[in-house]
Amino acid sequence: MTTLKVVASRAGVSIATAARVLQGDPTLSVRPATRERVMAAANDLGYRPNRVASGLRTRRTGTIALVLPDPQNVAWGETLRGVERAAAGREYVVVVADAHGPTLSAQQLDRFVLEGRMDGLLVAFATIVDELVAQIAGRGLPLVPINSRSTIVDGSVTMDDEAGSRLAVDHLVQLGHRRIGFLAGRADTDVGRRREAGYRAAMATHDLRVDEAWIGAGDFTERRARESADRLLAWSARERPTAIYAVNLPSALGVRAAARALHLRIPDDLSLVTMDDHALLEHMDPALTAVRMPMEEMGALGARMLIDAVEGAPISHVRTSSPPELVIRLSSGPPSA
Amino acid sequence: MTTLKVVASRAGVSIATAARVLQGDPTLSVRPATRERVMAAANDLGYRPNRVASGLRTRRTGTIALVLPDPQNVAWGETLRGVERAAAGREYVVVVADAHGPTLSAQQLDRFVLEGRMDGLLVAFATIVDELVAQIAGRGLPLVPINSRSTIVDGSVTMDDEAGSRLAVDHLVQLGHRRIGFLAGRADTDVGRRREAGYRAAMATHDLRVDEAWIGAGDFTERRARESADRLLAWSARERPTAIYAVNLPSALGVRAAARALHLRIPDDLSLVTMDDHALLEHMDPALTAVRMPMEEMGALGARMLIDAVEGAPISHVRTSSPPELVIRLSSGPPSA
DNA sequence: GTTAGCCAGTACATCGATATACTAAGCCCA
DNA sequence: TGGGCTTAGTATATCGATGTACTGGCTAAC
Numbered sequence: 001m002t003t004l005k006v007v008a009s010r011a012g013v014s015i016a017t018a019a020r021v022l023q024g025d026p027t028l029s030v031r032p033a034t035r036e037r038v039m040a041a042a043n044d045l046g047y048r049p050n051r052v053a054s055g056l057r058t059r060r061t062g063t064i065a066l067v068l069p070d071p072q073n074v075a076w077g078e079t080l081r082g083v084e085r086a087a088a089g090r091e092y093v094v095v096v097a098d099a100h101g102p103t104l105s106a107q108q109l110d111r112f113v114l115e116g117r118m119d120g121l122l123v124a125f126a127t128i129v130d131e132l133v134a135q136i137a138g139r140g141l142p143l144v145p146i147n148s149r150s151t152i153v154d155g156s157v158t159m160d161d162e163a164g165s166r167l168a169v170d171h172l173v174q175l176g177h178r179r180i181g182f183l184a185g186r187a188d189t190d191v192g193r194r195r196e197a198g199y200r201a202a203m204a205t206h207d208l209r210v211d212e213a214w215i216g217a218g219d220f221t222e223r224r225a226r227e228s229a230d231r232l233l234a235w236s237a238r239e240r241p242t243a244i245y246a247v248n249l250p251s252a253l254g255v256r257a258a259a260r261a262l263h264l265r266i267p268d269d270l271s272l273v274t275m276d277d278h279a280l281l282e283h284m285d286p287a288l289t290a291v292r293m294p295m296e297e298m299g300a301l302g303a304r305m306l307i308d309a310v311e312g313a314p315i316s317h318v319r320t321s322s323p324p325e326l327v328i329r330l331s332s333g334p335p336s337a
Numbered sequence: 338m339t340t341l342k343v344v345a346s347r348a349g350v351s352i353a354t355a356a357r358v359l360q361g362d363p364t365l366s367v368r369p370a371t372r373e374r375v376m377a378a379a380n381d382l383g384y385r386p387n388r389v390a391s392g393l394r395t396r397r398t399g400t401i402a403l404v405l406p407d408p409q410n411v412a413w414g415e416t417l418r419g420v421e422r423a424a425a426g427r428e429y430v431v432v433v434a435d436a437h438g439p440t441l442s443a444q445q446l447d448r449f450v451l452e453g454r455m456d457g458l459l460v461a462f463a464t465i466v467d468e469l470v471a472q473i474a475g476r477g478l479p480l481v482p483i484n485s486r487s488t489i490v491d492g493s494v495t496m497d498d499e500a501g502s503r504l505a506v507d508h509l510v511q512l513g514h515r516r517i518g519f520l521a522g523r524a525d526t527d528v529g530r531r532r533e534a535g536y537r538a539a540m541a542t543h544d545l546r547v548d549e550a551w552i553g554a555g556d557f558t559e560r561r562a563r564e565s566a567d568r569l570l571a572w573s574a575r576e577r578p579t580a581i582y583a584v585n586l587p588s589a590l591g592v593r594a595a596a597r598a599l600h601l602r603i604p605d606d607l608s609l610v611t612m613d614d615h616a617l618l619e620h621m622d623p624a625l626t627a628v629r630m631p632m633e634e635m636g637a638l639g640a641r642m643l644i645d646a647v648e649g650a651p652i653s654h655v656r657t658s659s660p661p662e663l664v665i666r667l668s669s670g671p672p673s674a
Numbered sequence: 675g676t677t678a679g680c681c682a683g684t685a686c687a688t689c690g691a692t693a694t695a696c697t698a699a700g701c702c703c704a
Numbered sequence: 705t706g707g708g709c710t711t712a713g714t715a716t717a718t719c720g721a722t723g724t725a726c727t728g729g730c731t732a733a734c
Binding site for chain 2: 001046048049050051052053055056061062063071072074077080081084088091093094095096098107108110111112114115116117139253256257280283284285286287
């Protein structure tokens with residue numbers, strides 16, 4: 001392994017000079033020829049600074065963590081890609097942490113934060129009040145919530161969830177639906193609230209009543225959605241909603257499973273629209289109509305904001321600029337008579 | 338942030354003693370009372386060793402990378418989980434690297450390997466001859482291929498792919514199929530070869546002829562599978578295969594899409610069985626019959642082997658112990674007359 | 675009464691890069 | 705001719721943990 005020492009001796013300069021040349025220290029003055037010698041030596045030897053050593057001195061490891069509540073949810077794939085691309089552009093490495101639920105385990109907190117391995121955290125779960133966020137922020141580690149905001153830290157990146165919900169509801173209304181249900185997310189999350197608020201606002205815009213019985217409690221998981229949908233769809237055909245908008249993909253799959261079990265055909269007996277798109281939805285039975293959210297952009301913006309913060313820049317609330325889009329497939333259609 | 342220095346001074350001992358007590362150095366002799374004082378101080382102060390500093394000295398960062406050719410393929414989710422669990426059990430952190438194809442980019446090689454951030458690599462792509470593997474192994478970095486073997490490095494973890502293929506073929510034969518096609522993976526990969534070999538061996542066992550025209554060239558992607566399947570299914574109903582076994586999930590989706598486009602019904606006109614299972618397959622149109630491979634176990638074994646190697650243990654070829662299982666869903670049925 | 679040996683620790687160099695403080699040589703101007 | 709300034713670098717402490725080599729005090733055996 002080539003160290004700075006080797007580069008310096010080959011170039012016939014001190015370690016300090018080699019370091020400063022390679023880093024482009026503007027306060028250093030060197031003859032062009034010397035600079036060239038250092039560059040050439042580094043190049044010939046394939047020198048790469050050891051990030052562990054430099055991390056010790058600079059307190060910067062060039063690593064950020066992306067904390068996900070449920071990495072098995074395929075919708076995060078895009079976000080991860082966005083994060084990784086943005087991070088790679090700045091020479092950062094990304095670690096994905098599975099929070100196994102709404103918060104980091106103590107062991108994870110140790111490994112990621114307390115041991116100084118990470119420069120910052122991109123957190124996708126952030127229930128609104130979270131002692132963990134406080135603890136991390138309190139240690140001075142930059143933390144950027146994505147897909148939700150926190151009252152505790154400054155920055156965050158969110159998508160236009162209200163617009164997304166509106167798109168779903170507008171689409172169903174245009175198809176002729178009036179009894180439109182909602183399969184909700186966790187009420188203690190910012191994103192869950194905003195998607196629900198968007199749904200209610202859109203319904204209001206169309207002068208449509210929202211029956212609280214049409215709203216299924218959920219927590220973003222398929223299992224919980226399935227339970228709620230079982231109840232929600234048990235009503236008679238004239239009482240139950242003719243369409244359901246689900247807060248995320250696992251929730252939509254729960255609704256689909258419940259409809260199947262009750263022998264309700266989609267979209268004939270029930271239209272289904274989900275938030276979060278994915279290529280696999282094309283292959284589903286039926287292919288699911290979805291609101292495509294800018295998940296990748298959110299990841300990229302979040303990573304950039306976090307890295308900026310790590311490098312000392314201020315932080316602020318940002319919203320993705322790409323608007324949500326509706327991808328119409330086969331799970332939504334006109335209500336049957 | 339609590340450092341060893343603080344712990345030592347609080348316990349009234351030297352840094353060296355504090356370090357050796359906390360690490361359980363057996364060559365150190367201390368009075369129980371002193372040991373207690375150190376432990377108590379560390380505990381009170383919530384001391385956690387800084388992994389960057391210790392990594393500099395020990396040349397061990399406690400980080401491994403999992404390199405995937407195509408992280409968007411949902412089948413890797415399980416593997417990642419297995420890797421992460423095994424790694425967490427040994428206090429290691431996992432970085433997922435997207436190889437964007439069959440090899441690491443130069444930039445990734447820099448970031449992961451040359452900068453000394455990783456203790457080892459778990460590599461899932463490994464085409465059989467790979468100058469990259471040679472380069473990494475040549476630098477002395479432990480590297481364990483999973484899902485394939487390499488002639489260049491010693492260890493590896495693979496699944497029983499032959500048995501998996503046999504399961505798929507046996508199932509189709511039992512349903513009454515005789516013209517069973519195969520949508521292949523890359524021929525220059527170990528796993529692609531073994532799955533194909535398993536298919537051919539199983540066909541031979543049943544005294545079934547393999548027509549080379551039934552074998553679609555593939556590279557594990559949906560796009561390529563789609564192209565091959567378009568050609569493969571263009572034959573007349575008496576010539577084309579009545580069933581296809583696909584080498585992995587994206588390939589199966591490609592076949593499905595091609596069948597759709599040709600208005601072939603699954604399973605009535607064409608049975609489809611895929612390697613790699615996932616909960617989402619239950620929701621597909623039609624729900625896909627699949628061979629469930631022990632992907633999580635492979636990940637866990639790989640991670641353990643890699644970490645053993647990092648810590649100096651020898652390395653060997655290992656095969657997962659859990660046998661593949663067939664999950665019968667709706668995409669496979671008897672051939673139509 | 676001396677010395678070997680053990681107990682209970684300590685001092686210090688080290689990993690590799692970085693950042694601050696410093697210096698030697700040369701030049702200019704008074 | 706000497707003081708100051710610029711140029712072109714260098715010396716060294718530092719980040720925090722680790723590990724080897726060492727030491728002072730005490731006991732026990734001869």
